[in-house]
Amino acid sequence: MSTEDSCVTIHMAASLDGFIARQDGSVDWLETADQYAGGETLSPEFIENFLNSIDCYVMGSHTYETALRFEAQGMGWSYGDKSVFVLTRRELPRTRATIEFHAGDLAAFVNDTLRPRFRKIWIAGGGAVCTECLRLGVADEVSLTVLPVLIGSGIRYFDHFANDIALHLADVKAYQSGMVEMRYEILKN
């Protein structure tokens, strides 16, 4: 596969006030009771096809620990049998063969290791990893899912960075659950 075929997407789900988690990392507010009549339904088939289209996940250590906690609480493993690359210098439990740990140059890892091997590369968070991908210019897309709730405080999806990044709106979808998904291409300056 050629590197040009690959697409690196930063994906986040956030409250309308821009938080991906409460200050203690909890994401209980991701379950909302909203009903938006005009929205699309997320059928099990749609979700399965969508998840099948993702070829690998990249995440920071806190996001990985949240995923492990979800699994320990009986909520399952969100990433199926896809490769999951955890960016960390810490020693963390490796609970399945699909998980690999990586430390070091993120741009080289994404461009030289992941892009030649995977087509649809999904940056699953958290804020520090997403911001670093923006800073380094290694991402092609940003996908933000906004939930119909304000949580008042917490962890932001992007840390600060220095320069404007122009985007191109590629798609907007509203779902019956009241979630709005916006997908943007990152314009390279």
Add this chain to the structure above:
Amino acid sequence: MSTEDSCVTIHMAASLDGFIARQDGSVDWLETADQYAGGETLSPEFIENFLNSIDCYVMGSHTYETALRFEAQGMGWSYGDKSVFVLTRRELPRTRATIEFHAGDLAAFVNDTLRPRFRKIWIAGGGAVCTECLRLGVADEVSLTVLPVLIGSGIRYFDHFANDIALHLADVKAYQSGMVEMRYEILKN
């Protein structure tokens, strides 16, 4: 007119990373060059009808000063002949008869003074005023327009507040300019 007919909307335009202005207050990034083919057009008639539907504006002193600066720079006055209520304890220039200043209890002002007089009440910013309206529970709706740009740092549209606020997605619109407008009803607990 009965108070029940009135609707208080918090309206903000923000970058995708959740800033309503740069740290110095500038909003030059509101002009983006994006083209979203699937989007609606904002015809002059549409904009005129929309602006005509707003009955009064409420804003903080910094937002007012930004509006004055725009006008001084030849960009016109954004609020037509509608009443503009500026929340401030400072002495500020009053450049037209439609402008009134208010200091003191915001909830009483909105509920007892504005709601009986105006139907569509528009909270035009900034972050402190919008947050205070949320905290006090005086707003009925939040309308957020997201621009296709990341600016990395600046002034947030909401300050922190203590409790979750559940929302109901009422409408989503994407425009040819790449702007996405999300309108939510604020659910009263």
